[in-house]
Amino acid sequence: MGSALGxxxxxxxxxxxxxxxxxDSLTVKYVQASDLSQELEAETPHTLAVIxxxxxxxxxxxxxxxxxxxxxxxLTQPPFVExxxxxxxxxxxxxxxIRLAFTDEFVFGCFEAIExxxxxxxxxxxxxxxxxFEYCTRSGFSHLLRIWNYFxxxxxxxxxxxxxxxxxxxxHQAFSTSHKEFASILPAASAVGTQGGPFQVLFLAGKQPGxxxxxxxxxxxxxxxPIYGPKSPSFSRATLH
Numbered sequence: 001m002g003s004a005l006g007x008x009x010x011x012x013x014x015x016x017x018x019x020x021x022x023x024d025s026l027t028v029k030y031v032q033a034s035d036l037s038q039e040l041e042a043e044t045p046h047t048l049a050v051i052x053x054x055x056x057x058x059x060x061x062x063x064x065x066x067x068x069x070x071x072x073x074x075l076t077q078p079p080f081v082e083x084x085x086x087x088x089x090x091x092x093x094x095x096x097x098i099r100l101a102f103t104d105e106f107v108f109g110c111f112e113a114i115e116x117x118x119x120x121x122x123x124x125x126x127x128x129x130x131x132x133f134e135y136c137t138r139s140g141f142s143h144l145l146r147i148w149n150y151f152x153x154x155x156x157x158x159x160x161x162x163x164x165x166x167x168x169x170x171x172h173q174a175f176s177t178s179h180k181e182f183a184s185i186l187p188a189a190s191a192v193g194t195q196g197g198p199f200q201v202l203f204l205a206g207k208q209p210g211x212x213x214x215x216x217x218x219x220x221x222x223x224x225x226p227i228y229g230p231k232s233p234s235f236s237r238a239t240l241h
Contacts, residue, residue, distance in 0.1 A: 024088040024105035030080040045085040048101050049108040051202070052081045054195075064092055066101035066108050070150050071197035084108060097131050105208070107141040111201040121151075121163050125170025128201045133178045141205040145239050147189040148202040154193030164191060165229035172231035182234065183222050186212055189235035212236035 026048065031039045033052065040047055047065040054073040074080065088103040100109045111128045115121070136142050154164050161169075175182040187203075187210070214220050214237050221233040 024086060024103050026087075026106060027085045029083050029085070031083055033079045033081050036081055036083075039083070045087050046090045046103075047083065048086045048090050048103070048106070049084040050081055051084075052079075054079065065090060066092065066099055066110065068099075068110050068200070068202065070200065071152075071194040072150070072192065073195065095131075095135055097128075098135055100135075102139075102141065106204065106206045107136075107139065109135070109203050109205070111203075112198045114198050115151075121158055121166040122170035122173070124199055125167045126173045127170075128199065129171050129174030130178070132201065132203055133174065136205050140207055143185075143207065143209040144187040144203060144205045145210045145241055146204040147187055147235070148200075149189065149191040150194050150197075150200040150202075151191075152194050152196050154191065161230070165231075167191065168229055168233050169231045171234050175234045183220075184212070185209070186222060186234055186236045188212075188237065188239040189233075191233075206241065208241070210239040210241035213238040213240055 027045070036050070040050075049066040049068065052067075052069045054069075054071060086103050086106065088105065090101050090103055093100045093102070097113060098109050098111050100107055102108070109132070111132055113124060113128065115124060132144075136144065149167065151163070151167065154162075154167075156163050158166055175186070179185060218237070220237070221235055224232040
């Protein structure tokens with residue numbers, strides 16, 4: 001039986017829609033913290049996430065978006081905030097340990113947790129990535145595109161290993177458990193030490209995969225030999241989307 005559009009009434013349009021370019025596009029810009037409220041007054045484009053870096057300006061009063069603060073001191077004055085915008089409407093949500101803002105095509109999320117004294121850091125790192133993988137799988141935003149990791153004392157020693165090395169162990173455990181051949185799907189990522197505060201994993205994921213890129217003149221991070229740590233860092237140099 002056909003509809004008024006000349007297609008079967010049961011047809012969901014997926015075969016055609018999947019071949020069309022995404023109607024949702026993302027942009028990122030940097031705005032002086034003092035000008036942020038004025039900048040966000042415009043209704044279009046829609047604000048997906050706002051990230052402050054030690055600006056001292058509370059972002060909790062901003063309109064509906066994912067508002068994050070990272071404990072990194074600005075190197076210039078006046079301080080700037082990072083603003084991610086979408087051409088599509090934005091909704092916000094929260095699941096255990098993760099705050100989220102999403103469109104039909106993309107999600108920007110943040111896992112955040114306080115470390116407990118005495119626990120090895122790889123345990124918290126593994127849990128963070130396991131929860132992110134679980135959310136992305138359930139929600140349909142199953143393709144990680146970019147990850148930003150922030151935690152204090154990144155080069156401090158813990159139980160005979162650098163904390164960054166312990167972080168890499170936990171991240172590797174989560175990837176290897178969730179994905180058998182995970183090297184081919186690793187997103188671009190960074191890890192930066194902060195001056196304090198919680199362990200934060202910010203991530204951008206989409207419903208369509210990106211293409212990991214490597215530098216042919218550089219050893220891929222996931223191929224680093226054990227001399228640099230028990231487990232190699234799990235990320236690609238860049239992701240094209």
